[in-house]
Amino acid sequence: MTLSQNEKPMPHQSLTSMSVREALRDAMAEEMQRDDSVFLLGEEVAEYNGAYKVSQGLLDAFGSKRVVDTPITEHGFAGLGVGAAFGGLRPIVEFMTFNFSMQAIDQIINSAAKTLYMSGGQMGCPIVFRGPNGAASRVGAQHSHCFASWYAHCPGLKVVSPYSAGDAKALLKAAIRDPNPVIFLENELLYGQHFDDVSQDPEHVLPIGQALVRREGKDVTLTAFSIMVGKALEAAEELAREGIEAEVIDLRTLRPLDVETIVRSVMKTNRIVSIEESWPYAGIGSEIAAQMMEHAFDYLDAPVVRVTGVDVPMPYAANLEHLALPQVENIVEAAKSVCYRS
Amino acid sequence: MAKSISVEEALKVYHDMLLIRRFEERSAQLYGMGLIAGFCHLYIGQEAVVVGIQSVLQPQDTVITAYRDHGHMLACGMDPKGVMAELTGRIGGYSKGKGGSMHMFSREKNFFGGHGIVGAQIPIGTGLAFAHQYKGDHGVCIASMGDGAANQGQVYESYNMAALWKLPVIYVVENNHYGMGTSVERSSAGPNYYGRGQGWGIIGEKVDGMEYLEVVAAARRAVDHARSGKGPYILEMDTYRYRGHSMSDPAKYRSKEEVEGIKEKRDPIDRFKDYMVKNLKITDDQIKVIEDKVKGVVAEAVEFAKTSPEPEVSELYTDVLKEEISIT
Numbered sequence: 001m002t003l004s005q006n007e008k009p010m011p012h013q014s015l016t017s018m019s020v021r022e023a024l025r026d027a028m029a030e031e032m033q034r035d036d037s038v039f040l041l042g043e044e045v046a047e048y049n050g051a052y053k054v055s056q057g058l059l060d061a062f063g064s065k066r067v068v069d070t071p072i073t074e075h076g077f078a079g080l081g082v083g084a085a086f087g088g089l090r091p092i093v094e095f096m097t098f099n100f101s102m103q104a105i106d107q108i109i110n111s112a113a114k115t116l117y118m119s120g121g122q123m124g125c126p127i128v129f130r131g132p133n134g135a136a137s138r139v140g141a142q143h144s145h146c147f148a149s150w151y152a153h154c155p156g157l158k159v160v161s162p163y164s165a166g167d168a169k170a171l172l173k174a175a176i177r178d179p180n181p182v183i184f185l186e187n188e189l190l191y192g193q194h195f196d197d198v199s200q201d202p203e204h205v206l207p208i209g210q211a212l213v214r215r216e217g218k219d220v221t222l223t224a225f226s227i228m229v230g231k232a233l234e235a236a237e238e239l240a241r242e243g244i245e246a247e248v249i250d251l252r253t254l255r256p257l258d259v260e261t262i263v264r265s266v267m268k269t270n271r272i273v274s275i276e277e278s279w280p281y282a283g284i285g286s287e288i289a290a291q292m293m294e295h296a297f298d299y300l301d302a303p304v305v306r307v308t309g310v311d312v313p314m315p316y317a318a319n320l321e322h323l324a325l326p327q328v329e330n331i332v333e334a335a336k337s338v339c340y341r342s
Numbered sequence: 343m344a345k346s347i348s349v350e351e352a353l354k355v356y357h358d359m360l361l362i363r364r365f366e367e368r369s370a371q372l373y374g375m376g377l378i379a380g381f382c383h384l385y386i387g388q389e390a391v392v393v394g395i396q397s398v399l400q401p402q403d404t405v406i407t408a409y410r411d412h413g414h415m416l417a418c419g420m421d422p423k424g425v426m427a428e429l430t431g432r433i434g435g436y437s438k439g440k441g442g443s444m445h446m447f448s449r450e451k452n453f454f455g456g457h458g459i460v461g462a463q464i465p466i467g468t469g470l471a472f473a474h475q476y477k478g479d480h481g482v483c484i485a486s487m488g489d490g491a492a493n494q495g496q497v498y499e500s501y502n503m504a505a506l507w508k509l510p511v512i513y514v515v516e517n518n519h520y521g522m523g524t525s526v527e528r529s530s531a532g533p534n535y536y537g538r539g540q541g542w543g544i545i546g547e548k549v550d551g552m553e554y555l556e557v558v559a560a561a562r563r564a565v566d567h568a569r570s571g572k573g574p575y576i577l578e579m580d581t582y583r584y585r586g587h588s589m590s591d592p593a594k595y596r597s598k599e600e601v602e603g604i605k606e607k608r609d610p611i612d613r614f615k616d617y618m619v620k621n622l623k624i625t626d627d628q629i630k631v632i633e634d635k636v637k638g639v640v641a642e643a644v645e646f647a648k649t650s651p652e653p654e655v656s657e658l659y660t661d662v663l664k665e666e667i668s669i670t
Contacts (some may be wrong), residue, residue, distance in 0.1 A: 076465050076499025083469020085403065086454055088475055110459050110467055118445035120438035121661035155662050179664040
């Protein structure tokens with residue numbers, strides 16, 4: 001944990017291994033240290049140290065003025081956060097999971113996202129809505145919902161969904177410093193995963209809107225975000241064993257989407273598979289398919305293929321849940337199909 | 343009327359209320375002429391509420407309301423030209439013509455909208471109060487809603503948090519007796535809006551919102567309470583809107599006699615004028631000076647709103663995101 005104000009910043013080439021959970025906590029701690037107007041608001045964020053322990057230690061470090069436990073009242077506290085942002089503060093609003101943000105979505109879209117435009121540029125709403133998004137494990141339909149395409153649909157928002165701990169930290173810091181409302185989609189299953197890419201430099205911030213090529217390859221492009229990046233990398237390993245070199249792009253930001261990086265990759269591979277755990281209909285993959293039609297049509301040697309969650313509410317039964325989510329074999333199969341390999 | 347007021351203050355109050363009345367009358371005309379479009383909710387009849395509350399505020403205080411917002415903006419001291427030009431969708435409007443009647447803001451005057459979603463302004467106002475408390479600027483937030491919005495769930499989520507954290511917010515329920523076309527009797531079980539904070543220990547009082555000095559006295563009690571750190575306060579203003587819910591509403595859900603009766607017996611401007619004449623010996627000439635001045639201000643606003651150009655086509659794409667990263 002990097003809470004000490006006097007701690008000397010290390011050069012950002014110096015990378016540390018830590019869990020996504022710790023990286024997110026450090027991002028918040030560093031930004032709260034840096035800017036008094038940043039505070040954390042949400043259910044169980046303070047005394048309980050976070051429902052998923054992401055805010056571990058923050059109450060002790062910053063006190064109850066800046067780490068605020070709310071009642072279970074998502075619509076209300078999301079709106080309160082928006083008002084606090086209008087009033088000059090920089091709230092980080094934690095949803096225990098993004099499933100509950102549906103209670104608050106009016107405040108997120110109508111109040112946070114649209115007011116800058118509706119005010120002719122006067123207002124602005126520097127706020128971060130963050131929390132775990134998408135499927136966890138065996139929690140059923142109402143608690144396993146990916147909101148990436150919902151929020152990415154809306155102008156006035158930025159939507160970030162990191163994979164690694166280093167990205168989680170550097171992008172959350174960027175989100176907190178951003179003058180716009182940012183939806184920051186985390187993943188419960190990634191919280192405990194360790195990555196050795198975390199910068200300890202408090203000024204290391206990644207720009208929102210830049211994808212990362214996590215593995216280079218010449219035969220097929222795989223795009224993914226959040227936990228699906230891991231699946232895509234696993235699939236790429238398997239494909240390599242069969243002689244297919246997949247390029248894996250971690251989208252990192254869903255709005256604005258880094259179309260340029262995807263197009264550049266497709267110009268090389270001429271094939272693309274989009275991977276997401278959410279539903280297929282009007283999903284992120286649909287957008288990528290449309291973007292490729294518009295910007296890379298002449299480079300495509302095969303139709304864009306989407307690997308997505310199955311178009312059903314998430315089942316509880318273990319076997320059905322497994323089938324409902326994209327698995328490595330689905331990605332391998334899709335990649336082979338666009339390479340016309342069986 | 344129990345409370346007293348100086349001649350100078352009274353003339354200003356009369357000016358401010360009359361400005362809202364005349365502004366709204368001209369808005370209706372411009373709407374009829376097709377210069378204003380879409381939704382347009384007039385404040386006629388409710389003028390004493392905003393002018394009274396505004397009179398006890400300090401510069402750092404914040405104000406937020408729903409979509410019947412023209413009166414609040416004028417009471418806050420926003421420029422009638424900028425408000426009217428927003429109604430006509432011109433570049434000279436407060437939102438450069440991109441907001442319209444329901445979506446106007448002024449950072450300068452601490453007016454935070456102007457919100458089109460019924461009740462959404464209440465958690466936001468509670469958040470503005472949170473910011474006052476957090477920054478320690480001794481400000482309070484006036485968060486207004488109608489009797490219709492008072493049945494939204496988020497209002498009660500806000501009451502709970504405001505009471506829990508003793509936030510400096512005054513919830514003003516402007517009870518004009520109709521949420522669009524539905525009377526309070528048909529929408530609200532136990533329509534004592536002022537008492538709806540009882541479960542959280544929030545003090546509430548019902549006020550004759552058509553009586554300027556009563557509004558001021560109650561607003562002062564509420565604002566003093568909130569500013570001193572004692573938490574939220576509810577003011578239910580018993581008021582009345584003379585026009586329909588919006589310009590497209592002929593208001594057939596209430597009788598002509600009901601509306602005329604209120605206009606005759608309770609009109610806030612007439613009542614205040616009577617008070618001035620009787621108690622402060624203000625003369626017809628002094629009143630005429632105010633009326634002429636208001637007429638001029640409104641005429642100027644209309645002229646500006648008619649002649650200000652439409653926004654440039656390039657404005658379509660601006661103000662979606664703030665691009666600069668602020669370093670604080």
